[in-house]
Amino acid sequence: MQLENIKDGLFNMDSLTIIGLTLVVFVTLLLILFWAGFRRRVPGFQPEIQTPNPETVRIPDSLPEPLKAHYQSIFEGSEMPLVRSAVLWGTATFKISNLWMPLRYMTYYRSGEGFLRELEFFWHGKTILKGIDFFLKGIGAVQANGVIRMNESGQHVTESQWISFWAEGVITATAEITNPALRWEVVNQQQVNVYLPPASFKNKEEKECHLEIHFNTKTGRIDSIRTERYRGQLENNRIPWCIKVNRWHRKDEGWIPDYSVKWEDQKKPWCHYKLDGLVRNAPVEKSLKKIEPEHYKKETIQRKAKRQ
16 A cells, blocks of 8 residues: 555656646747747848939038048048938847847938838737837937837937937938038047037027047047937936947948947947948938827827837
8 A cells, every 4th residue: 555655656746747847848939939039030121212313512621530531431532422311221129128129120311300210020020019219390209009019208208319310310421410500529530529409499408419429440430429318208317328330331322330229327239220221312201291290299108118
C-alpha cells in the first residue's frame, strides 16, 4: 500500500511538471510570436511624385562658414536648391511604452511655415496604428489612434512641434535658412547656434528658443542638433533634446541623413528614422489640407501610452 502511494505521488508530480512545462512553452511561443511581429520588415512607401524642375541658388555667403561648408558638401558644389516645400518618406522605429514599434512615414513640409507627418505602425506586416504629428498655422499636436491611443495638444506641444519643425528642416536641408528673422551665432568651427524667429503663438516673456548645430570634425557635415523642448503638455520645463545623424547616404537630390532622436536625460534614443526619399518643391498644399489645425487648438491630454 505504501509503495502504491509513492507511485501515485510520483505520477501526480510528473503530471504537474508536464502541465507546467507545457504552459511555459506555450507562453514562450506566444511571446516569440508577439515580438516577431515587430521585427518583420515594414513595407516602405513608393510614392509617385513628379520631380519639379530644380531651381537652385548660390549658397549664401552670409551663412556661417561651418554651415556653408556643410551645404557645399551635401550638394557637392556652390549651389543648393531653393526650397519652398518638400515631401519626405521613409521607415522608422518608435519606442512607445518600452516597446519598439516599426512604422513608415510620409512628411509634407512647407518651408518656414509648418509640416504634417503621417505615421503607420505595423505588426506582422499589418497596420495596427495610425498617427499624425504636425505644426500648422501656429498650432502643433500629436495624435495616434488604434491599439494605442495618444492625443496631445496645447501650448507646450505646439512649441515643441515648432522646434522639431526647424531642427528636422535643418537636418534634411528643407528649412528656410535664408529667413531674415533667423539669427546666427558662430561658437567655433564645430558649432553654430541659430536663434529661431519669433512665433505668433509664443508669449513675449518666454525664453528665446535656439538650436545648437554641431558639425563632424572629419566630414564637416552636420553631426547633431541639440536644443531644449517640452516632452509633453504636462511638462513644466524644457528638457535637453538631440537629433543625431547616424549616416549620410547619397540620392539624386544630394546627400540625405538617417538620424535618431533622444531626450538627453535618457541613455538611448526613442526613435530612429531611415529617410528613403526626398523631393524638394513637390506640391504639398492638398496634403496639408487633410487636417484642420483649429480642431487641435485647445489643450488635450489623452495618453494610454507614454512616448519614451
